[in-house]
Amino acid sequence: MDGDRRQNRRAYLKALGVAGLVGLAGCSSEGSGGTTTENGTTATETTATPTAGTTTGNGTAGNESAGNESAGEEGSDTPQPSGDAPGSYEPMIPKAAGFEDVSAWEPDNNVTMKADTETVYGGEQSFRVQGGPGTIRRDFPVPLDLSNRDLSIAIRLEEPRPTNVRIWMQDTGGKTIKLIQQISQNHPSGWLRINPSINDAYQRNLGGIESMLITVDGRGSTAPTYNVDELLFHDKMAKKGQVMLTFDDITPSLYNEIFPIMQEFDLQGVAAVPVDLLGDSGRLSEAQLQELSDAGWEIASHSNDLQNLYGMDRATQRKKIEYTKQQLQEMGFGDVRAFMYPGGACDRNTFELVTEYHDYGFLAFRGSEKGLSQSTLFEPAFVNRSRPNTPAAVKNQLDEVAAYRGLYTPFLHGVDGGDQFVNTPSEFRKMCKHVANYRDQGKVEVVKPGDLSLPTSN
Secondary structure, three states: OHHHHHHHHHHHHHHHOOOOOOOOOOOOOOOOOOOOOOOOOOOOEEEOOOOOOOOOOOOOOOOOOOOOOOOOOOOOOOOOOOOOOOOEOOOOOHHHHOOOOHHHOEEOOOOEEEEEOOOOOOOOOEEEEEOOOOEEEEEEEEEEOOOOEEEEEEEEEEEOOOEEEEEEEEEOOOOEEEEEEEEOOOOOOOEEEEOOEEEEOOOOOOOOEEEEEEEEOOEOOEOOEEEEEEEEEEEOOOOOEEEOOEEEOOOHHHHHHHHHHHHHOOOOOEEEEOHHHOOOOOOOOHHHHHHHHHOOOEEEEOOOOOOOOOOOOHHHHHHHHHHHHHHHHHOOOOOOOEEEOHHHOOOHHHHHHHHHHOOEEEOOEOOHHHOEEOOOOOOOOOEOOEOOOOHHHHHHHHHHHHHHOOEEOEEEOOEOOOOOOOEOHHHHHHHHHHHHHHHHOOOEEEOOHHHOOOOOOO
């Protein structure tokens, strides 16, 4: 059954164009499909300056209705996701969501947007965007209803790194729903499909979206250069917000402090295990880990020894990933569905191998707002996590994940009086109390990797 699930997952990734990424170097962020070259674009170009054959930010881009693909698109030969691929271009017109029509989007001032037929993720072309502020946008005369939809986009980021990809949507009340995805220098180059984090959705109207913009942050004097392709939508996988509590490195405080505090609130978590360190001084023993498992915790892989896998040769990475999973399975810890990237980093080899051996791969960010994901994990090997600094930060993210019905995955390495870790036991207890309160109020559910579902075609 486990092998069948991963086989189905690989088929779904292939259908999305995410599998078969050989030849693209990189780390924690990219799924690729299609061909990639560095130059080669069509002559079709759009800028924010009115010239012959261009489209400007005058509100004409985006003349479509929610979920209506008939607005000038019947009989279109625009490529659609295959029947096995999760998600679709609805509720946008396919050519707009597939970036097949340059006139459907508008660039901001000083931004150049070109149709690129050689650097594509899927379909016939992508958009290549250059220049600050790196923003393209479109309006919806008839508001879109995204109240039951998750979204994902494929991006190929050239520069800068690190940076943030942002998707902002304005509702009918003038409020902004903000999504964010950090892409760092230790994430893969080439194409990546992202499950953007929910930065601001609380008290927003997801059922009435009047406009959308996509932007990439500049960095100093470096203006953004990137390609975008295949904006996909999918029915939400979760009926309510989801919270997954994860803990890396099997430090003593996981057993001595964190475990009993979570038991007070009837909470279970995920322990990410560097298997060669089990039983070492300053780490949990196998018996202690078994006690967590018996209490309902799920055991995940954290490679074998905490070494950052980024940059290691593929054969070495395979041995470490395969060995860790095998050892944990032989200890009786189940299928080991999840892999937590050591240091939050992975190159293209890591990304592909985690896809082969596990159902999910989790990143690690410091900003609390970057630890959420869509409930529909279009790219399950690139799932966001973040380390909360305060109980208030956890509560803020609980509001967001409940409003958006997404997945919030905080992580900690341990708790103490402030000598080694960020949070004290008292602060962690307050975090758990917030999570338990939202759970008991029916706003969120506490989940583990085994509770998640991969998306299917609509």
